[in-house]
Amino acid sequence: MNSGAASFDDLDRKIITALMANARTSFAEIGSSVGLSATAVKRRVDRLRETGVITGFTATVKPSALGWRTEAYVEVYCEGAAPPRRLAEVVRNHPEITAAMTVTGGADALLHVRARDVEHFEEVLERIRVEPFIRKTISVMVLSHLIPDSPEAGATQAVPPEAGAPANRAADVR
Secondary structure, X not given: OOOOOOOOOHHHHHHHHHHHHOOOOOHHHHHHHHOOOHHHHHHHHHHHHHOOOOXXXXXXXXXXXXXXXXXXXXXXXXXXXXXXXXXXXXXXXXOOEEEEEEOOOOOOEXXXXXXXXXXXXXXXXXXXXXXXXXXXXXXXXOOOOOOOOOHHHOXXXXXXXXXXXXXXXXXXXX
């Protein structure tokens, strides 16, 4: 993969836009809409993948269909300076954490958590809080998605463990 800045033109942008809207769109369909042959679109998509502009293709799944009906964002406050590498190790042990990032402001990290229900969320929160360097957490439950077609409204990664089964702390589904 090329680590330099990727260069792409207007046609590449149109191809990327089409794939983001529906990754199953055929090269012929995309080519028809952007004025290229299917072969030319494939060559461009291959180049965009090789240069790291396109990082993968995925299915968007309604989380509730998988049994994940509760969603929250959790601010994590650490004791001292917890390195991002250590935070990353911790979140990998919790398959319910679908996204995690270090942030500016008062919190050290922000976690996106999905759970079966409030009780399951509470269990996940308690597992996170037992880490010795975590001082406190502040949680915000999601009530509804105002932009239902956004990536945050749907699961865009590997299927979590069975919705009815307890989470395996050592599992790494990512």
